[in-house]
Structures are given as C-alpha cells and as structure tokens.
Amino acid sequence: MKKAINLLMLLLLYVVAASAQKYDVKCLRGDSVAVYDVVETIRSEDTYYSKGEKLVFYLHDGDQVEGVDKFYYKGVIDTGGSIGYAVIQKDGKKYCTLSENLVFSKDNPEGVEDKVLTKSDELAHTIQGRIFNSIIPYIIIALLFLGVMVLNILAMRSKKIRSIAVVAIPACIMVGTLLEIWAYSVLGTNCFWWCDKNRYGFFGSLLRIIPFGLIVFYQVMSIKFYEPVILGEAFDGDVHDGISVKPALISILAALPVVIVSALIFEFLGLSGWVESLLILVSLLLALGIGVFLSLKRNIELMKSKKLGLLLTLFTIVYILGCIVAVWGLIVVIFKLIIQILIVGVIIGFVLYAMPEPKGGGGGNVTYRTVYYDEDRKTHDSAYARDKANEEIAKREAGKIN
Secondary structure, three states, rough: OOOHHHHHHHHHHHHHHHEEEEEOOOOOOOOOEEEEEEEEEEEOOOOEEEEEEEEEEEEEOOOOEEEOOOEEEEOOOOOOOEEEEEEEEEEOEEEEEEEEHHHEOOOOOOOOOOOOOOOHHOOOOOOHHHHHHHHHHHHHHHHHHHHHHHHHHHHHHHHHHHHHHHHHHHHHHHHHHHHHHHHHHHHHHHHHHHOOOOHHHHHHHHHHHHHHHHHHHHHHHHHHHHHHHHHHOOOOOOOOOOOOOOOHHHHHHHHHHHHHHHHHHHHHHHOHHHHHHHHHHOOOOOOHHHHHHHHHHHHHHHOHHHHHHHHHHHHHHHHHHHHHHHHHHHHHHHHHHHHHHHHHHHHHHHHHHHHOOOOOOOOOOOOOOOOOOOOOOOOOHHHHHHHHHHHHHHHHHOOOOO
C-alpha cells in the first residue's frame, strides 16, 4: 500500500512537472508586445525554432500565455549579439515573442520549473531593471552633459557663472557617469538597448547612434574643456600643466590584464587557495595604485592643496570609468551595424562607379563631360563600361573571341 502511494505521488509530481508553463505579459516598454510566427525545424529528433517575419498579433500587459521553449534570434546579418525569444502557444498554435516581456506566472502549480526565462529576463523586471529599460535615465544623462556644455561656454564669458561652474560641471559629469556605470552594472551591454538594430532596424539604430556618438565624444573631452574653468586664465592649454588623467587611465586599463597574467603565473607556479587570491589582490592594488598615486601627486601640485587634489583625483577616476563604459557601449552598438554599413557602402560605391556621368548641366552654354577610353581608344560614359570593354578586348586578343 505504501509503495502504491509513493508511486502515485511520483506520478503526480511528473504530471505537474510536465504541465504547461504559464507566463504573464509584463511589457518593459509600452503596453503591448509584438508576436511573430515561428519556424519549427526538426533535425535528428531535436526541435529548433527561428523567428518568422510575419507579425501575427499583439499581447498586452496582464495577458497570460503558455511557454513552450526559447531560442536566440541573430537576424540575417548580425555580429553583435542576439535577442532571446520565447516560443509560446496560443489556441493550439505556436508563435514567438521577446522573452524579456514575460514573467513566470504565480498561477503555475508548485513543482513546475521555468525553462524559458533567463536571469537577464528576470533582472529586467526588478526595480533597477525597469529603471534602465526605460528611456528616462538616458535622457537625464544626455541633459547633464548638455548642461556641462552650456556651463563651459558661459563660464568663459562670466566670472560669476565661472565660480558656479567650477563645482557644477564636475557634479554634472559625476552624476552622469555614475548613472552610466550603474546602468552597465545592472544590464551589462543590454543597457544600450535603445541603439539595438534588432529592435529598431538599421536606420532606426543609426539615427540613435549618431547623437550617442556626439555625447560620448563630448564626455571624453569634457575634462579638457573643464580645465580652463577650474585653472583660470593662467592655464595656457599645455597638457603637462592640466589635470592629471593619463597615469590613472593607464593603471585602470592595465588592471584586468595584470590580474589575468598574475593568475596564470601563480597557477604555473603551483600556488592555490588563499595565497593565490592574496597575491592576485596585491597585483591588482599595485596596478591600480601606481597610476592613481602619480595622478594624485600631480593634481595636489596643480591645485596646491591636498584636499582639492584628492577631490580632483576622485573625480577623474569616476570620469575615467564613465568614459570607458560609454566608449565601450559605442563600440558595441557600432559593431552591430558595421557589416551592414560596409554592405551599404559597397552598394553605393558600385552605383557611383557604374553610373554614367551627366552629359549636361548649368553654367550657360558650357557642357562638361567625362570620357573614358578603352584599349581601342573608343569612348565610354563610365569607368565600369570602359573596364567591361577592356575585358572583351583582352579575350579577343587571347583568341577566345573571334
């Protein structure tokens, strides 16, 4: 009897575990999410899914769907990562939608495990995730650097504004960079979702990347623009007389390679446990400390005050970290578009190369025309037509064309 009860319990657990997984729709942006058809392929008894091109319908906040599986969509041409799609079932048919817009439903029976959502999907619906999956913090960052730009301009024209800008400019830069670092620590490279071509297409992403690139450029240069404000008229623009950034930057960039090389060396020497961890930590502190100390020393000499020199160095460290995050983000989003940009460039170049030159134009009765001569001294209207003619001439002379 006892064995029969245990067997029945196991059977019930199996049924529960195998039952459908329910997911509630919780849109990250807006109040609806697109649902596409899905292509199902079976190879060697394994099922593979891919996103279809047809938009079938929309799901709205509060809707509930049945989750079947998950796959990653990389598009036709993509070199910059992929987006997770959930395979869902509705009215007996399978579709797919962005998994980031789903949460595991509380209506699921106990024992049913989530096999669709990743930690990234779950993180997106935390308070921090919701914040940085909205456009608001990125607008704040852009406005902060726009404010820095305006303050820099006004500070050079008014001593009164300059006294305010000395404090306000680094404060704006600090807040902006801390927001960038916070966003990256929460979402990683997904914090640049607003430039993702998989979501907004090639041209939609390109239109977002251009202002992003301008802001990143200004962010990198902002400390140089700040130097005349804090140092006053005595500053002549000499890099050696300005704020010390380079030593700290080198140390921060070198820290990771130093840690990796140190770990490999200690592993080769057979060190392990707390001894290895301690030595790696010492290596990291040395890599960071040397450059930061040199910047601190120079900034104290520049400001003629230990307190001001320390504050300025702390500001430069945050500035450096923010610049690294921003530049890395720009590289990531550009890398996602680079192949398509090259393809578009090649197509445009080919069209310009093959297109005949215009035979007429303005400027009175004067008409300008570019003529291209082949090997037989015959004229052509384009370089492409000339090259094709030369190919035929070469074949003819080789005896391939009578």
